[in-house]
Amino acid sequence: MATAHIPAPVDLANAQFLSGVFAPQRTETTVDTLPVTGELPAGLRGSYLRNGPNPRFDPIGSFVYPIDGDGMVHEIGFDDGRVSYRNRFVRTPMVIAEEAAGHAIWSGITDGYTPSAAEAGPLAGTTRELPDINIVRHGGRLMAMAEADQPYLLDPAGLATLARTDCDGAMRVGSTAHPKIDPATGEMVLFNYTLEAPFLTWSTVDADGHATRTPTAVDGLTEPVMIHDMALTTSYIVLFVCPLIFDLEAAMTGGSLLSWRPDDGTRIALIPRDGSPVRWLHTDPFWVWHFANAFDNPDGTGVTVDYVEWTYPGGFADQPTPAASTLTRAVLHPDGTVSRSAVSDNAIDMEFPRVDDRLLTRDHRRIATVAKGPHDRDALDSLWFHDLAAGTEEFWSPGVAIGEPIFIPGVERDHWGAIGTDPTDMRSRFYLLAADDPSSGPVATVDLPIRVPAGLHGAWLPKPVAS
Template sequence: MRVETIKQYTSKLPAHDPHPYRTGAWSPNTVEVDAHDLEVIAGEIPADLEGVYLRNTENPLFDAITGRYHPFDGDGMIHAIRFEGGKADYRNRFVKTAGLLAELEADGPLWAGILESPALSQRDGWGARTRMKDASSTDVIVHNGVALTTFYQCGDAYRLDPETLAPRGVASLHHPSFTKGATISAHPKVDEATGELLFFNYSTEAPYCHVGIADARGALVRAIPVELPGPRLPHDMAFTERFAIINDFPVFWDPAKLAQNVYRARYYPDLGSRFGLVPRSGEGPVRWFTASPTYVLHFSNAYEEGHEVVLEGYFQGAPVPERTADDTPITMFMKSLDMHAMKTRRHRWRFNLETGATREEAVDDECSEFPTIHAGYAGRKHRFVYAATGEPGLFLFNGLTRTDVETGAKSTYRFPKGVFGSEAPFCPRKGATSEDDGYLVTFTIDAANDASECQIFDARDLERGPVARVRLPMRISSGTHATWTPLPGR
């Protein structure tokens, strides 16, 4: 392995940092490197795996203004591994957002974090509440050959070359009807059948939500307002061939607190849930369907079947985890990031376009989240879903699972104790002939040994374990989302 240090950043975090999401598997990275001809420590890199795996992570260089740090405050850093000809190269780069560059120049934090009051921000900013830093640390996708990083409380889409990670500026997706600084939320979607990019945003200003659609070249072609009863906190969207699917869940900022400029989310189960089917054409009204109360962080897919629109996602049985007599603010904070405490299970909703009725059912009893599918089936009926299983008590992934939604058959792989994985997208093998003909790729973090690997799994046989383990040049931080893109022209 040949490693070249590109840049070393100076961290201003506490010397003996006690924060559970800035230590262990979440310890930030502060160095950017290029590494070539990575060492394969077990198995072989499949010769028919050609593409780039991209992983976004939260990497803070500065503490929160009051010390009330949330892991999603961290600055975005992309880790990328490129496969070709049975070999692999790695590089990582900070996402050079306007906020990060300003804080580096000021040598300190300028914006309040998620757990802090926007009034503490020293400058105007971005986001659904307008005075945050757009960390661009939540998500990463590839559209029209360009990687786009995004932030879950809205901001801009930052463009990077998916192979070199060289910055390519900000995507031109803003529309005059959008709230300034809140152009796009995390979880935009690419429809591979049309090449379109679908996205949403939200804010505290009416109509509170928009759906945006960009063409295959990345030019915004439609901005569709979606009227909501008030400010909401959507996290993900889905789509079918005809519809974008937006949600109105009963977890949102307390209106009384919001009037005092305090952003504190509450659960209002009596309101139930609603799903809005937004015509992608921009023609016709949004159709709303009611459902049982919950909150959903991520949807696996949606498709049309006869007179129904079918949606699959991860239902939370306890969007606000139950408080016990022994709970402290710290333990409740930890529960808020624990899929076991939130009782997250795969769920299916069916919206009847003729009757307006909703049918829903729990379709899995295993606690899992962060689903991926074969991207070519997005918006169309799929058969296989891959997801991560959670470490009880922590926002960490201790395994991967595969489900055949047609038969219900499941297989699972657990990482060794103390080793945690990353979101694992499905990667079709070169010349693939079926939906599950390919691999899952993930980065692992072994905090005890200060080491990370890239592990490759046969998507049809997770229980076999990794078919290849590739040593990374350093231990990377845990984080949120990842994606896969084939090499250009392949």
């Protein structure tokens, strides 16, 4: 129900995720040629795209990072030695209405406020749409992904917002921000959580963009849960159902919308991709934001999953000690037991694990992550590179706020790429590191024309080779 009064503005200066390297970027720009230090790899052709929460106007009510905030997509294009840049807001109806008004109309999602007809016209009573988490290309569609809603289509040629999409019905009830694309088949597999029964569904879309499975209930849940990411193997969808529960009754009486219930433990759903019944496994309580990858064990002894494990979801649960994270490998055994072991716990606040996307669903050797390094800044400032076969790790710490690393296949040499912002001068750069020697620092650094706020998820989109 709408509240009687428009919420007060958020104090940006005292909001960690609205100031400093996180401060919103209101400028949209296009630059055809950017300065490069170092040497770009020969034959590098494609685009690095990144999405992230970026409120179009100063927020009102509240701002819960990373869920609140309008989407802004950044594109860094590479074309045989020339580098370009553009950024655009994802223009939902809410962004368009606020641009017409010149100020924020919708509050944060936890406020329970919806605007009146006097403020929002025909959009009265709605909540803000938030396609601000990830960017995905599949089946001819370029999609700005939300946390648990339908994505928005973008024009690949210029990032203009086109329309919402249900992806041929596969996302009829929405999708989380992290669908997975099987590189062997081109199939996209997705899931979504909802506040009403059946609480959890999964769907599939073939390589051409046609839905091959519309939302299908995952049996076994009796209340709504938050699940941010998934893993995929050749045989299974893997969902870690950690005990972060939507508590609607508490929210209606002024309490928290999300409740951390460690006594429930963590449940793991193995959903056969052929539609067979779901298998449930149980283990100790922990929280997962992001998976690196998963694969069926070649000897048939279950499934291996690599992910960043948190003791609890910091920011969404009150606990006496700070949340801690560890890059972890879990083996899901056929007898229903779960074995978990640390791959690395040497870094602080480790997150955003990525692999070579061409290896999704298969065994992999290298994982890159982001963490706090020796500079001990508030933001993540180091890239870590883990060699699972050798049992070693190395890091590169440039002393800037660094973002999620993306694997970039090359003609002669593969690379990792990431955007970083120097907190001393607020200049943003794109760093390209050799995948076989990342700790030596960038082989090329691209100066970006504007500051890119510290954000979330991206992708490397290779440019198709002309026939």
